[in-house]
Amino acid sequence: MSRAAPTLLLVTASSPGIQRVRRSRVLNFQQITMPYLAAFVPPHWTVLHVDEAVEPINLETPVDLVGITFHTPSASHVYALADRFRQRGTTVALGGPHVTLMPDEAQAHADVIFIGEAETHWPEFLAGFEAGQHRRRYCSAEPPGLAHAPMSRKDLFHRRDHTAGVLFATRGCAHRCDFCTVAVMYRSHPRQRPVADVAREYASFRGKVIILWDDNIAGDLEYARELFRALAPHRKWWSSQASIHAAGDDEFLELAARSGCKQLFIGLESISQASMNEVSKGFNRVDEYARAIERIHSHGIAVQAGIVFGFDHDTPAVFEETLDFLEAAAVQNATFNILTPFPGTRLHERLAAEGRILTRDWTKYNGRTDVVFQPRRMSPEALLAGYQYANRRFYSCASIYKRLSRSPVGLFWTLPLNLAYTLSLRYRQ
Ligand code: SF4
Incomplete structure (x- = not known):
């Protein structure tokens, strides 16, 4: 069977539940998986993109093929959506982190699934689809190189927030922290795009604030230094994620x-060294955190700390101690998460073997509203309450004053973000 000018609907999925959880998110920048995969689609195809974070799907849209990417908390929503498209006779392809973590589960709701990074087999699949013959499962044996990654x-792009553009320079991370889905998805195989390509895409955005959507921009320090030299002439502002190694290199x-x-998101995770050792993130040296934050600040860069509560060494005292530390270190922003053992991770395997997984209802695997495992040294209720306390305290006016009044980083960047978080947390409650 050959098709004339097929129409492809790409969906960045977001369930109603996850949208409620993320309503308080101040940063709502574009997820680029689908706009990126669209760049591989042959020009005679018509490509539509629905980003459920900002618009609903119209099931009546006449399309030949639907491709959906999603994370674990949106899985049941996506399966219902996929079932409805398939009932209408539309071919459905599923991919993204949850499919890689749970391929057999996803396969029951799809004509085609992509395990790992879809771009390896995506063009081959599209050609096969047009010719009326494609496989049911594509698995990227080798992580794809990024030497020719398109813009x-x-x-x-459909989301609008204060950022002007989103792109990636690198993908993956060499580390293998037990709780991390990046480590499973990219099999600890970091790769880099050519610096000139990244700089060209960076320059192509008209606005000032850019997100480098990398898992760890400090994964290869030499590459990063070369990249920064190429970005500098464009005189934009950017933010990205980095491991603590960023702070060790002036x-x-x-x-x-x-x-x-202007800001680096640093995965500090915990102020307990035992907790870091427990989840294979012992390279985070807790006793060096204060100095590391100071060094980042001394270059005029704000720190957004990624903090996780619920490790086996965490007691009910961890919440207050963590907040005391963040305030003393004048950390400008923080993202708090409840430890969540995503399926396919080593953390999930261990907790399952210990009989401590409380639910496999994926809608609860969002790190914000539910505790899905039995913590070692506190009740699930105490963990949830401690997480809520941390958010309330960190984004209270008293804490904002305490942290930002000593911040060496410009208030023009840090204050609006803090106030926006404060307002959004109030709005959610
Ligand atoms: S350093 Fe960060 S991105 Fe890398 S494996 Fe650990 S948690 Fe994941």
């Missing part, structure tokens, strides 16, 4: 700052 299709920090870095 994402900006015409398919040249990295200096070049980052000169190229417009």
Whole structure:
């Protein structure tokens, strides 16, 4: 069977439940998986993109093929959606983190699934689909190289927040922290795009604030330094995620700052060294956190701390102690999460073997509203209450004053973000 000018609907899925959880998110920048995959689609195809975070899906839209990417908390929503499209005779392809973690579960709701990074087999699948013959399962045996990675299709970006553009320079991370889905999805195989390509895409965004959507921009310090030199002339501001290693390299920090870095999201996770050791993240040296934050600040870069509660060494005292530390270190922003053992991770395996998984209702695997496992040294209720206390305290006016009044980083960047978080938390309650 051959089809004339097929129409493809790409969906960045977000269930109503996850949208409620994320209503308080101040940063709502574009997820680029689908605009990126669209760049591989042959030009004679018509490509539509629905991003459920900002618009509903119209099931009546006449399309030949639907491709959906999703994370674990949206899984049941996506399966219902996929079932309805298939009942209408539309071919459904599923991919993304949850499919890689739970391929057999996803396969029951799809004509085709992609395990791992879809771009490896995506063009081959599209050609097969047009010819009326494709496989039911594509698995990327080797993580794809990024030497010829195209620019994402900006015409398919739909989210609007304070950022002007989103792109990635690197993908993956060499570490294998037990709780991390990045480690499973990319099999601890980091790769980099050519610096010139990244700089060209970076420059192509008209606005000032750019998100480098990397798992760990400090994964290869030499590459990062070269990248920052190439970004600097464009005089934009950017933010990205980095492991704590970023703080150990002054040249990295200096070049980052000169190229417009205003904030780094650093996965501190816990102020307990035992907890870090327990989840294979012992390279985070807790006794060096304060100094590391100071060094980042000394370059005029704000720190957004990623904090997780619920490790086996956490007692009910962890919440207050963590907040005391973040305030003393004048950390500008923080993202708190309840430890969540995503399926397919080593953490999930261990907790399952210990009989401590309380539910496999994936809608609860969002790190914000539910505790899905039995914590070792407190009740699930105490963990949830402690997480809520941390958010309330960190984004209270008293804490904002305490942290930002000593912040060496410009208030123009840090204060609006803090106030926006405060307002959104109030709105949610
Ligand atoms: S350093 Fe960060 S991105 Fe890398 S495996 Fe650990 S948690 Fe995941």
